[in-house]
Structure formats: C-alpha cells, structure tokens
Amino acid sequence: MLLHFIVNPSAKNGKCKKIWFKIEQRLRRHRIDYHVAFTQEQGDGTKLAQQFAEQKHEPFILIAVGGDGTIHEVMNGVAKYDHVAVGYIPAGTGNDFARGIKFPITWRKALNQMLLSVEGIHVDSYDIGAFKSTKQGVFVNSVGCGFDAHISRKANASKWKQILNRLYLGKFVYVFYLLKEMFLYKPTVIQLTVDQKQYTFSKAWLVTVANHPYYGGGMKIAPFAQSNDQRFDVVVVDDVSRLKLLSLFATVFWGGHIRMKEVHTFQGKHIHICSDVPLPLHADGEQIGEGDITISVNKQIRVLK
Numbered sequence: 001m002l003l004h005f006i007v008n009p010s011a012k013n014g015k016c017k018k019i020w021f022k023i024e025q026r027l028r029r030h031r032i033d034y035h036v037a038f039t040q041e042q043g044d045g046t047k048l049a050q051q052f053a054e055q056k057h058e059p060f061i062l063i064a065v066g067g068d069g070t071i072h073e074v075m076n077g078v079a080k081y082d083h084v085a086v087g088y089i090p091a092g093t094g095n096d097f098a099r100g101i102k103f104p105i106t107w108r109k110a111l112n113q114m115l116l117s118v119e120g121i122h123v124d125s126y127d128i129g130a131f132k133s134t135k136q137g138v139f140v141n142s143v144g145c146g147f148d149a150h151i152s153r154k155a156n157a158s159k160w161k162q163i164l165n166r167l168y169l170g171k172f173v174y175v176f177y178l179l180k181e182m183f184l185y186k187p188t189v190i191q192l193t194v195d196q197k198q199y200t201f202s203k204a205w206l207v208t209v210a211n212h213p214y215y216g217g218g219m220k221i222a223p224f225a226q227s228n229d230q231r232f233d234v235v236v237v238d239d240v241s242r243l244k245l246l247s248l249f250a251t252v253f254w255g256g257h258i259r260m261k262e263v264h265t266f267q268g269k270h271i272h273i274c275s276d277v278p279l280p281l282h283a284d285g286e287q288i289g290e291g292d293i294t295i296s297v298n299k300q301i302r303v304l305k
Contacts, residue, residue: 008066049077067092100212130298134289146206194268223255
C-alpha cells in the first residue's frame with residue numbers, strides 16, 4: 001500500500017526535519033512505498049492535503065508529520081473528502097491531537113503503532129468541528145475565545161519565542177505572558193448559545209469549545225470530552241479573581257478546575273459565542289481573528305489508531 005506523507009520540517013523548532021529522516025530510513029528498511037510532500041510556509045499543509053485528495057479517486061492514507069498546527073492544516077484540506085483516512089505522527093511541541101486520539105506522543109512509538117494500524121487498517125471515526133467567524137474552516141482539538149487566545153497571540157508574536165524554542169524553553173514565553181496579561185486583561189460580557197439554549201456571563205475570561213480533553217500541550221481543559229460522540233464540551237471561566245485564575249491554570253493539567261464554582265460546563269452540537277467587544281479567537285492554537293463565532297459538528301473522518 002502506498003502511504004502519503006505531509007511533513008512540516010519546521011515543527012518542533014526544526015527538529016521535525018531530523019525526525020522525518022529517521023522515519024524515512026525505517027520506511028525504506030521495511031520496503032514500504034511512500035510519497036512525501038513538505039510544507040514551506042503557513043497554509044501549505046491545507047493546499048497539499050487537498051491536492052492529494054483531488055488527485056486520488058480511490059481510498060488512500062494521508063499521514064501528517066508535525067505538530068497540532070500541521071494536523072489542523074491537513075484536516076482543513078481533506079475534511080470534505082470521504083475517501084481519505086488520516087494518520088498522525090506527533091513531531092511538534094504540543095501534540096494534543098495525539099493525546100486526544102489516545103495515540104503515543106513520541107514519534108517512535110507513534111510510528112510503530114501507525115505501521116501496525118496501516119497493516120491491519122485500524123481506523124476510528126473522529127469528529128470534525130466547523131467554525132465560522134471572520135475566517136471559516138474546521139478544527140480537530142478546540143476553538144477558544146478570550147484570555148487564552150489573547151495569550152497565544154501575544155506569545156506567538158513575541159521575538160523571544162523563537163529564541164527560547166531553540167533552547168526547548170518555548171513554554172516559558174506563555175508563562176511570562178500569562179502572568180503579565182493576567183493583570184491587564186479585562187473580562188467581558190459573553191452571550192453563549194448551546195443548542196438553542198442561551199446563557200449570559202458578565203465577567204467571562206474565556207470560552208473553550210473542546211473536541212477532546214486536551215489543549216495547550218497536555219492541559220485537560222475538558223476532562224470528559226470525547227472525540228467521537230458528535231458533540232462538543234464547552235468550558236466557560238467567569239467572574240473569577242485574578243489570584244484564583246492563576247490557581248485555575250495550575251489545576252487544569254489534571255482537570256481539577258472544573259470543580260471551581262467559577263467554571264461552567266456544557267455539551268452540545270451547535271454553539272454560538274458573541275460578546276460586547278470583539279474577542280480574539282483561536283482554532284487548534286492557530287489565530288483565526290476576532291469577533292463572534294459559530295461552531296458546529298461538521299462530520300466524522302476516519303483516523304488511523
């Protein structure tokens with residue numbers, strides 16, 4: 001069987017290029033036929049995935065090698081096609097998609113399991129979410145608005161991120177901006193609609209719509225979310241003191257935050273979020289503008305397990 005790969009050589013601070021070289025050696029040693037395409041700039045993953053899907057008329061396997069941004073782009077390229085099964089070898093910094101599908105988060109173990117999955121054609125159904133705002137597309141992990149998207153935007157624009165990434169200390173950029181912006185960011189009024197039920201929060205810090213438990217490199221933002229139940233888990237943090245917000249980000253790694261009275265959870269298929277001021281938005285950690293947003297369950301896609 002011919003395997004198709006889309007590799008982001010810049011993922012994991014450029015380390016993904018070396019990881020691919022080792023993967024390629026393994027494929028050749030086992031005489032596995034493959035075709036590979038490399039991304040060069042943002043958006044290439046979507047374009048390449050769509051090209052593969054349009055060129056192939058029979059079922060085929062497309063494997064993304066990179067981080068959550070890579071699998072986000074690949075899924076945006078193939079979501080509308082039914083003859084694609086998607087695989088993933090985590091070679092990024094966060095790798096929350098791998099956690100979400102209960103896949104190994106180290107590339108060696110993931111490759112071993114991937115080859116076994118290919119041999120036995122082990123696939124599961126995976127929910128794909130659609131979002132529509134100033135931009136539109138699909139997501140695989142989560143969509144968020146408010147403080148977390150604000151922190152992500154600040155950190156990604158920082159000149160220090162690339163420097164610290166080379167030293168494998170990139171997460172300290174997020175910690176710095178978390179502590180800094182926590183005292184500057186102003187919570188706002190948010191109107192949330194979940195399956196036609198409306199809720200208003202007067203001092204909302206953030207809203208996350210999650211397809212599985214993980215975001216931010218292993219934080220369990222929605223501990224009970226499942227990626228194949230055709231609904232999303234919605235988490236709202238509202239009217240919390242700045243000091244308690246700091247403790248919330250400490251407990252989110254094991255899901256303890258959902259016990260706090262300031263944290264509200266919902267489940268639904270159709271979600272709309274609007275606010276009295278335009279809020280920053282992210283999908284799978286990628287910036288998608290700001291403003292109101294509508295989110296819905298799009299379809300299910302086949303994912304190698």
